Amino acid sequence: MKVGVLSGGGDAPGINAVIRAIVRRGIQTYNDEIVGIKDGWRGLLEGCFMPLDLNAVAGILPRGGSILGTSRTNPFKREKGPEQIMENAAKAGLDAVIAIGGDDTLSVAHKMADYGLKCVGVPKTIDNDLVGTDYTFGFHTAVSIATEALDRLHSTAEAHNRVIVLEVMGRYTGHIALYAGLAGGADAILIPEKPFDIEEVCEHIRSRQRRGRNFSLIVVAEGAKPKGGKEIVYSERIDEFGHISLGGVGYYLAKEIEQRTGIETRVVVLGHLQRGGSPTAFDRILATRYGVAAIDYAHEGKFGYMPALQGNRIVPVPLKDVVGKRKTVDLELYNIATTFFG
Numbered sequence: 001m002k003v004g005v006l007s008g009g010g011d012a013p014g015i016n017a018v019i020r021a022i023v024r025r026g027i028q029t030y031n032d033e034i035v036g037i038k039d040g041w042r043g044l045l046e047g048c049f050m051p052l053d054l055n056a057v058a059g060i061l062p063r064g065g066s067i068l069g070t071s072r073t074n075p076f077k078r079e080k081g082p083e084q085i086m087e088n089a090a091k092a093g094l095d096a097v098i099a100i101g102g103d104d105t106l107s108v109a110h111k112m113a114d115y116g117l118k119c120v121g122v123p124k125t126i127d128n129d130l131v132g133t134d135y136t137f138g139f140h141t142a143v144s145i146a147t148e149a150l151d152r153l154h155s156t157a158e159a160h161n162r163v164i165v166l167e168v169m170g171r172y173t174g175h176i177a178l179y180a181g182l183a184g185g186a187d188a189i190l191i192p193e194k195p196f197d198i199e200e201v202c203e204h205i206r207s208r209q210r211r212g213r214n215f216s217l218i219v220v221a222e223g224a225k226p227k228g229g230k231e232i233v234y235s236e237r238i239d240e241f242g243h244i245s246l247g248g249v250g251y252y253l254a255k256e257i258e259q260r261t262g263i264e265t266r267v268v269v270l271g272h273l274q275r276g277g278s279p280t281a282f283d284r285i286l287a288t289r290y291g292v293a294a295i296d297y298a299h300e301g302k303f304g305y306m307p308a309l310q311g312n313r314i315v316p317v318p319l320k321d322v323v324g325k326r327k328t329v330d331l332e333l334y335n336i337a338t339t340f341f342g
Helices: 015-030 041-046 081-092 103-115 139-160 175-184 198-210 249-261 281-300 331-338
Strands: 002-007 033-037 049-052 096-101 119-123 163-168 188-190 216-221 233-238 244-246 265-269 305-310 313-318
Touching: 002 015, 002 041, 002 081, 015 033, 015 096, 015 281, 041 081, 081 103, 096 103, 096 281, 103 119, 119 281, 139 163, 139 175, 139 216, 139 265, 139 281, 163 175, 163 249, 175 188, 175 216, 175 331, 188 198, 198 216, 198 249, 216 249, 249 265, 281 305, 281 313
Parallel strands: 002 033, 002 096, 096 119, 119 305, 163 216, 163 265, 188 216
Antiparallel strands: 033 049, 233 244, 305 313
């Protein structure tokens, strides 16, 4: 087979591990020809390809980012975009395409089946909000980075008797905030699934003061919002999938906390630090398992599926059961975390 591979959406630590696994499995087991599609779906729209052989993937296992590049291109927002993709796929002689991405990228893969493109998906998002799988690669790395940040912020907050607000990624779900906050001992965790009461947050801080703990750490997902309010928007610009740029909730919180409690408050926004750098061992292994399964599915004719982690097994899940849905935070775990607030 001649198989194209692309990565779309935001980068996540582990993409290169997926690519490596696809190439190694495809060439060594099936004698496939693997073609890299540059910059996500834009590469298929514009016909930008690169060969992927064993030498091309040598040494990329620990590397962050994507050797193929990525973009948030939606071919369905371009005039005759899907038809252009089919024409370029035919010119390149592609028998199948493996699309590594989150809901947006996989939704395109699902829709392209109606045009005859044979696609296998690979679930990728640091937000861990794709349904059908326990974990997506990149999430574990993002949580580890946020947890380390909390460990470091703890000492400086304590030294200066400050409140420090850590803003992490999480547009619609608070998986990163919850896991990192629980692992890093945050004194409050604010997530999109549970609109917050700013006075309750301040009361957690005051309760610590009454116990002689004159500093606090607050973790907030970028999509968290106050009760009765809206998300804090960084930019009104909307991407091709209809997403607005969120960000700034950390500064909103810091201002309110300082005004209400009189405690000096600082903000740290991790931003793209959560996406960059080497993947953890967990994410390298998970991404490798996904890559091997994806090329196997292509040879088994399991198009319109993605590999998913359920328990400790990799299982095929139909894309139709995944796209357009969202896995939210386990509120039982969130309730456990609230035990440690304040």
